[in-house]
Every structure is written in C-alpha cells, then in structure tokens.
Amino acid sequence: GAGVSQSPSNKVTEKGKDVELRCDPISGHTALYWYRQRLGQGLEFLIYFQGNSAPDKSGLPSDRFSAERTGESVSTLTIQRTQQEDSAVYLCASRLIPHPGNSPLHFGNGTRLTVT
Amino acid sequence: KNEVEQSPQNLTAQEGEFITINCSYSVGISALHWLQQHPGGGIVSLFMLSSGKKKHGRLIATINIQEKHSSLHITASHPRDSAVYICAVSNSGGSNYKLTFGKGTLLTVNP
Numbered sequence: 001g002a003g004v005s006q007s008p009s010n011k012v013t014e015k016g017k018d019v020e021l022r023c024d025p026i027s028g029h030t031a032l033y034w035y036r037q038r039l040g041q042g043l044e045f046l047i048y049f050q051g052n053s054a055p056d057k058s059g060l061p062s063d064r065f066s067a068e069r070t071g072e073s074v075s076t077l078t079i080q081r082t083q084q085e086d087s088a089v090y091l092c093a094s095r096l097i098p099h100p101g102n103s104p105l106h107f108g109n110g111t112r113l114t115v116t
Numbered sequence: 117k118n119e120v121e122q123s124p125q126n127l128t129a130q131e132g133e134f135i136t137i138n139c140s141y142s143v144g145i146s147a148l149h150w151l152q153q154h155p156g157g158g159i160v161s162l163f164m165l166s167s168g169k170k171k172h173g174r175l176i177a178t179i180n181i182q183e184k185h186s187s188l189h190i191t192a193s194h195p196r197d198s199a200v201y202i203c204a205v206s207n208s209g210g211s212n213y214k215l216t217f218g219k220g221t222l223l224t225v226n227p
Contacts (some may be wrong), residue, residue: 031213043217050213109157
C-alpha cells in the first residue's frame with residue numbers, strides 16, 4: 001500500500017453520539033501518532049503508540065477520548081458522547097523508526113469531524 | 117510563549133519571487149521538520165534536518181543549532197506552492213518521539 005489511510009474522510013454526528021475513527025499506517029511503521037487540528041489552529045498531540053510499548057496518552061483531552069492499536073497495525077480513536085468542541089480534523093501519522101533523527105512522519109489525509 | 121515560533125504568519129508573493137519562512141525554537145532538539153499542508157488538510161513532510169542544509173528541487177531548508185533557528189526557502193515560487201508551511205521540532209531527551217508544532221505560515225503565491 002501507499003500512504004497512511006484514514007477513514008472516514010468526513011463524519012457528521014449529533015452531539016452525544018460516539019464516533020470511531022480509523023487509521024491504517026504504512027506497513028512496517030512501528031510508531032503511530034494521533035493529532036487534532038481545530039479550524040485555523042496548529043496540530044495538537046493526542047496519543048502515541050510505539051510497537052508493544054505502553055502508549056503515551058498524555059495528550060488526550062478528556063476521558064471521553066480513547067485509542068487502541070493492535071501490534072503495529074490499525075489504530076482506532078474513539079470519542080464518546082461527542083461535544084461540539086470536538087469538531088476538528090483528526091490526523092494520523094506513522095513513521096518507520098521511533099528515533100526522530102532517522103525517519104520522517106507520514107500523515108494521512110485526516111478525518112474531518114463535525115458535531116452538530 | 118510557544119516553544120516554536122514561525123514568521124511571518126501570512127505571506128503573499130508574486131509568482132517567481134524568492135520566499136523565506138522562518139522558524140525559531142526555544143528547546144533543545146534532536147531534529148527539525150518542515151511540513152506542507154495544502155487546503156483540504158493533507159500534510160506532506162518536506163524536510164527533516166538536524167544540522168546544515170538540505171535541498172530538494174526549488175526548496176531549501178537550513179538550520180542553525182546554536183541560534184535555534186531554521187529557514188525554509190522557496191526559489192522561483194509558483195502558485196502551486198500556495199499552502200501552509202509548518203515547522204515542528206522533536207525535543208531532545210526522553211520524549212524525543214514527540215513533536216512540537218509551530219502555528220504555520222500561510223503562503224499565497226499569485227500568478
């Protein structure tokens with residue numbers, strides 16, 4: 001496969017509903033990141049997975065947010081009881097090697113979430 | 117104060133002009149990234165550097181570690197270069213997998 005794949009590309013949901021966003025990283029990429037980008041704002045770190053190590057969840061904004069990753073494959077970001085402030089583009093990125101000096105980030109095209 | 121500052125925030129140029137976007141950071145880093153984000157959201161990694169200078173086509177990135185400063189240059193700019201350019205740094209130390217992002221520079225190149 002080509003690059004990082006995210007689905008859905010767009011999601012409109014009603015306030016209070018749960019949503020699940022999916023990221024398929026590039027095959028073999030051990031490191032995976034989720035970021036949030038609100039309209040007109042910079043990228044905000046959410047969570048980081050590296051292989052089978054415990055993820056860094058320090059960026060998750062509340063306990064309504066959770067993410068899972070099985071091994072070095074697909075990751076899902078779940079937002080429960082969505083709020084309007086959750087409206088944003090959710091971006092996934094992967095990299096081959098966790099050491100930042102050795103590999104660039106590869107981003108997906110993001111999921112645009114709109115909470116009405 | 118953001119750890120990564122970019123300037124200018126917005127830049128408008130005429131086709132063919134030489135463009136410079138600046139990035140200053142306040143923390144120790146292990147690498148600096150320049151990213152390009154087109155309308156619609158897709159982000160592409162342009163450069164990753166920890167010293168010196170890199171060139172790819174019309175794009176040149178430089179970094180001065182002592183001065184904690186990097187520049188992205190675009191020669192012979194073209195309307196298709198219109199995008200948001202984002203500087204990001206990987207901190208040195210234990211959390212070096214994390215990136216700190218600048219707010220981006222919106223570049224518009226007019227024909």
